[in-house]
Amino acid sequence: MTDTPTTTRRVASLALGRVGSRAVSSAALGITLLLIARGTTVADFGHLMTAYTAGLIVGLAVGLGAPTRILRLDAEHPDLPGTLFVVHSLLVVSAAVIALAVATVTGAGWVVVAGIVFALGDTMQNYAQAHLTARDRQLAANVLVTSHRLIPLAVVVVALVVDGRVGFVLLTTVCVVPIVIGLLAPLSDASRRSAQMWSAARQGASGYWVYALAAMLPQIQIPVLALIASPVVVGQFSMATRVIGPVTLLTASMSAVLVPELARRISDRGAFDALYAFSVRISAVYLVVVAALAWPGALVVTLLAGPQYREATFLVFAMIVSAGIGAFAQASNSKLLALGRAGSSARALIAGGVVGLILLVAVGATAPGGWLWTVPVATQMLILGTMLHYARAASPARDLSTSGAPR
Structure with a gap:
């Protein structure tokens, strides 16, 4: 592969496309959090963000750095993308299930559950977006970046207009959507062989x-x-x-x-x-x-x-x-x-x-x-x-x- 001004311009245009989608996503997240804060009590919003932040840290800790590693897909073993997807999904979802079980047993309430599910959605989406980018499916990756935030925003706006508040059961439900999309987007790379290559995912x-x-x-x-x-x-x-x-x-x-x-x-x-x-x-x-x-x-x-x-x-x-x-x-x-x-x-x-x-x-x-x-x-x-x-x-x-x- 010989680089030309055309290929470098392509990289620049892809980066600008990602900037646009991330700008929309960032703005949508900020508005969503602002509206949730407006539609809940200060204490509940604090509990939500605490659970959300803790969930992100846990997801990062158990994810083996897969969202970063997948970006160099073309330099890895052909079966490794599917393996990283399977291993990352199993580890992160398992950690979330354990956290949800602890929240249920301790009676933490729906506000904590919503924070955990919110964090799980972000963690799954971060990997899925990186996976699609590495596969050079740039448009699909940009759609994931924007829809990830716009879907919850739309539901929160409707909830405030209709009910004047944001219920945490509803918030938990809508946060499941990014999780499902994050699991489905890279699913085509998963196979029985990729599920058996646990050692390859751990190595390196x-x-x-x-x-x-x-x-x-x-x-x-x-x-x-x-x-x-x-x-x-x-x-x-x-x-x-x-x-x-x-x-x-x-x-x-x-x-x-x-x-x-x-x-x-x-x-x-x-x-x-x-x-x-x-x-x-x-x-x-x-x-x-x-x-x-x-x-x-x-x-x-x-x-x-x-x-x-x-x-x-x-x-x-x-x-x-x-x-x-x-x-x-x-x-x-x-x-x-x-x-x-x-x-x-x-x-x-x-x-x-x-x-x-x-x-x-x-x-x-x-x-x-x-x-x-x-x-x-x-x-x-x-x-x-x-x-x-x-x-x-x-x-x-x-x-x-x-x-x-x-x-």
């Missing part, structure tokens, strides 16, 4: 599993900061971390498309290097654009958030810049994942995450507020440097003989 899974867990490290920052800083500082930091979602949307979508495209080119060093160089250029341009717009963006964000967040302007600025740095690192990350070196990516994320937490504690305990901007910048710079180091040492020629084993 550790790197992807650790990578998936390492990506959750930033979620620990706010709870840690809450232990050592004032509620005002925690509120400002929390607000700042939420504004970078749109900034990372493009590169996250680019990565989801880029990993399978790079994996298809592993046997052609020239095509692989050309596509990787293209992704580096795009990421570098994006970083420059984000950095240039970071200060005006920070001013707009704090203006919209209210005068109580004015002191957080520089923190928001730093968060936006750090998101741009993280976006630049995604090119190297995509290369490492495509080559099966998820372990290297995980080490970079862990190094940055751990140093970020240490710096957060040090700054939060000694100079809360004023120097918090150093945390996201230092974290992302370390991740970028480590990613670049590992990516520079990796190549298709070197990894072709061991493409199924992440390192």
Whole structure:
């Protein structure tokens, strides 16, 4: 396979298509949660989100990193896609069944059940979307991305209009729909042979599993900061971390498309290097654009958030810049994942995450507020440097003989 401007434009157009679908999905999720909060009590909404968050963490922990590993489908054993689907589905659904049983026995109520089922739907959908993307079924993957959020949103809107509230039995029922779709979408790859290849799914899974867990490290920052800083500082930091979602949307979508495209080119060093160089250029341009717009963006964000967040302007600025740095690192990350070196990516994320937490504690305990901007910048710079180091040492020629084993 020889890369041409046409093929690189195709990758860019696929990434833009995914950006659009994820933007719709993200907006639909935000509106859905807002409407659920409006149609329930504050306490119930808190219970729902606690169960939902815990469910996502459990799903991530038992999923063996399959949603990331499946992206390099073309570099894996032909039967492995079906095996990953079967193994991931069995492990995640089994964990959800156990959680639901515990919730039932303890009398936790429908609000907790709804949160668990909500999380299960997200976990199944994340895998299904990655599976279809790896199969180059881009339109179907984009449909899954949008329908995953639009279906619950429609039901929640109807419930509020008709009944003025959102019942958790209804919410549980509608959240089953994404689960069913997430199971049916990759089902064509499942076979009796794929169901028998459990050892193949376990072999080499550790790197992807650790990578998936390492990506959750930033979620620990706010709870840690809450232990050592004032509620005002925690509120400002929390607000700042939420504004970078749109900034990372493009590169996250680019990565989801880029990993399978790079994996298809592993046997052609020239095509692989050309596509990787293209992704580096795009990421570098994006970083420059984000950095240039970071200060005006920070001013707009704090203006919209209210005068109580004015002191957080520089923190928001730093968060936006750090998101741009993280976006630049995604090119190297995509290369490492495509080559099966998820372990290297995980080490970079862990190094940055751990140093970020240490710096957060040090700054939060000694100079809360004023120097918090150093945390996201230092974290992302370390991740970028480590990613670049590992990516520079990796190549298709070197990894072709061991493409199924992440390192």
